[in-house]
Amino acid sequence: MxxxxxxxxxxxxxxxxxxxxxxxxxxxxxxxxxxxxxxxxxxxxxxxxxVVGALEHRDKAYFDWLAGGPENGIDHVLYPIIRLGDWLSEVANTGCLFLNALAEHPDSIAIREIVTDHKARLADEFRIRLRAIAPDRDVEQLAETLFLLHEGMTQTARLHGRDRATAAALRAAKAALAAEGIA
Amino acid sequence: MxxxxxxxxxxxxxxxxxxxxxxxxxxxxxxxxxxxxxxxxxxxxxxxxxVVGALEHRDKAYFDWLAGGPENGIDHVLYPIIRLGDWLSEVANTGCLFLNALAEHPDSIAIREIVTDHKARLADEFRIRLRAIAPDRDVEQLAETLFLLHEGMTQTARLHGRDRATAAALRAAKAALAAEGIA
DNA sequence: CCGATGGTAGAATGAACGCTCTACCTTGCC
DNA sequence: GGCAAGGTAGAGCGTTCATTCTACCATCGG
Structure with a gap:
């Protein structure tokens, strides 16, 4: 086994x-x-x-952690960011494991691949959620923005604390959605 | 010498x-x-x-790089983010040198200190610029948000490319400022 | 011209590393 | 009972690492 x-x-x-x-x-x-x-x-x-094994484990654990959550409305879109706040309170707060791994092994193809895949999947997560609540819109730019906020929040939590980072990310995400007329 | x-x-x-x-x-x-x-x-x-020497050098180089720029208006506040876009096109795009160093030496007090100082100074930069254009406001939360966008942009540039990351960060920053009635 | 300063090349050292190997033990199925 | 699968402990190998050391050279102000 x-x-x-x-x-x-x-x-x-x-x-x-x-x-x-x-x-x-x-x-x-x-x-x-x-x-x-x-x-x-x-x-x-x-x-x-x-290293690859640890990253694969975390990739799975992270998306499992994202299961459930509100099915409609703006909270459906914001859920990964909200949930990231919980995640950061449960695991050691040392930034993003994937980016840290890449920082230490910039020449490893296997590691680069799994990091790229994980981040692409995360960006897709936002795309899918945005399309669910705004099926008639081009959500590409908004998805990128939410992804950026997610990444920034992960790093900022190391320095400013989890709660402040979460609040800042949610504020910015809501403003970005409002600016596009979604919400 | x-x-x-x-x-x-x-x-x-x-x-x-x-x-x-x-x-x-x-x-x-x-x-x-x-x-x-x-x-x-x-x-x-x-x-x-x-490692500490390299970080000290970059700390100085980065704030030197920030000198100049528009003195008034929203561009004064956005300038560090705009300038970060230029920076990312000039140096090797491997994320934040400070956070990478911390990822590899989490137990080094000297390294932790210089990373913390650099990031605190960067957050202050946003605070100071916000106060310059909105002297009557509490800019604390907005400064945190802009800092978060700056950090997120640095990381995202590794994965989605510099131009898309810059555009996303600027979009979100403008939306955040607009939501607070600044701009 | 001399001695201080600050540079060069690169061998030597001892510790730590990634990895392999020998030898043995436990569990569960036929 | 016996054997296959998969576990344990830990010594050993060859390499690489951070760091130190010996021995020598160039420049320049007094």
Whole structure:
């Protein structure tokens, strides 16, 4: 079964989030996941694979976390931003795991790919939600704006605190929607 | 003189921006700065000091870059965001050097301090500019919003391209100002 | 001309790293 | 019972890293 693999991936995710990527060697990761080195390498045959595994785990966890929420109205569109506020209070607040990984491994194709995919999917999420409440509009620019607010909020939460960052992102999102006559 | 030191700091800044922090050892940094190992260590007695030196250099370079610009009106407030667009086209587009450094050295007090200071000064920049055009208003929330847009734009430029990120940030900034009756 | 300053090249060191390997143990199905 | 699957502990290998050190050179004010 890959139950063990998933458990390890979850531990890797948490460890990379809390301690960063560079400051932890494979031995520290092994200890944090509480498995043997052999088992760790069986599931993730290189350190890079461990990073990819952690990112894949978080990608899934993040979109699972987004399930549910209001089905109509402006809150349907704002929900990912609202939910991000909750997320930031539950996990270690060290910015975006994906962008942090990319910062440390700018040359890794596998990592670049998963980061790009995750962010594209997030941008799509806003597009889909906007189309749901404004089917007759071109929502492309608004989707980009909401995506930008989401990213900015993630980074700003590290520096100004989660609540202020959430409030600022929601304020700006509502203003952007209002300026386009949506809401 | 510290001319040599400044030259090295500038090279370190560029190298960290282009190649990331983790993937470069001291020997690579030395080669990129075209100095001897001895001289490098004379000015920056540890690798951490090299990171701090690069960040200090960029902090100064960034605020120098912000000098000038329109003195009145909404463009005075938007100028850091407009100028960020230019900046992103001139340097390697790998996100925020400060946040990347923090991602790789979450335990370094010296690095955390310079990152915090830089970001606080940037937030102040927006506060000061807002007060200049709206002296009778409480600009605190708007300053936070503009700061968030600035940060979000920096990250989004990596993924969606500089021009789209700049346009989205400016759109959102104008909407936020309009919503508060400023502009 | 001399000595201080600040540069060069690059070998040496000791620690830490990613990864592999040997040897053994536990569990559950036929 | 026995064997296959998948786990454990941890020593060892070769490499790379940050840092230090020896030995030498160029420039220039007094």
């Amino acid at each position: 890959n139950t063990t693999k998933q458990k390890i991936a979850s531990d890797l995710d948490r460890q990379f989030a809390e301690q960063g990527f560079a400051e932890q060697g494979v031995e520290a990761l092994r200890a944090g996941a509480d498995v043997s080195l052999r088992t760790l390498y069986k599931h993730f045959p290189s350190r890079e694979a461990m | 510290n001319t040599t030191k400044q030259k090295i700091a500038s090279d370190l800044d560029r190298q960290f921006a282009e190649q990331g922090f983790a993937e470069q050892g001291v020997e690579a940094l030395r080669a990129g700065a075209d100095v001897s190992l001895r001289t490098l260590y004379k000015h920056f007695p540890s690798r951490e000091a090299m």
